[in-house]
Amino acid sequence: MMPFREFFWQVFRYGVVGATNTGIDFGVYTFLTRVVPFFETRILFANAISFTFALTWGFYWNRRWTFRRTDDSTRRYVRFFLVSLGGLGWTNLVLGFLVRQMGWYDLWAKAATIIVAFAWNFSMHRLWTFRCAPRTIEKEVKITD
DSSP: OOOHHHHHHHHHHHHHHHHHHHHHHHHHHHHHHHHOGGGSSOHHHHHHHHHHHHHHHHHHHIIIIISOOOOOOHHHHHHHHHHHHHHHHHHHHHHHIIIIITOOOHHHHHHHHHHHHHHHHHHHIIIIITOOOOOOOOOOOOOOO
């Protein structure tokens, strides 16, 4: 089991990477929905594109800094992508509900999705994507004559 202090710093690093992801995600989303006329009414499509930009950034930094993995595993990236797709599903569900059903302003609704995405993504990345192989404890056998 990971000591609390180490866990705390891992969550902190994840939060820092997440903050930069959020900046990228919001920046691309805002650009698409406010500058590109095609996306003015296609907020979920714009959300998927901004998510993809942030996904690539997040994988690199979470692999290298947050969870300190140096392998170049395609399998790990596929897991990261699948977990993040689950996060996208949750955020699109919440975003669509808050905007279409509750009448929220889309940028406020997108901000609210951060809580959902953080909880889902950190938990799943820690437990599955960047999980270490279980340690095996080898017993030392002493042979006496």
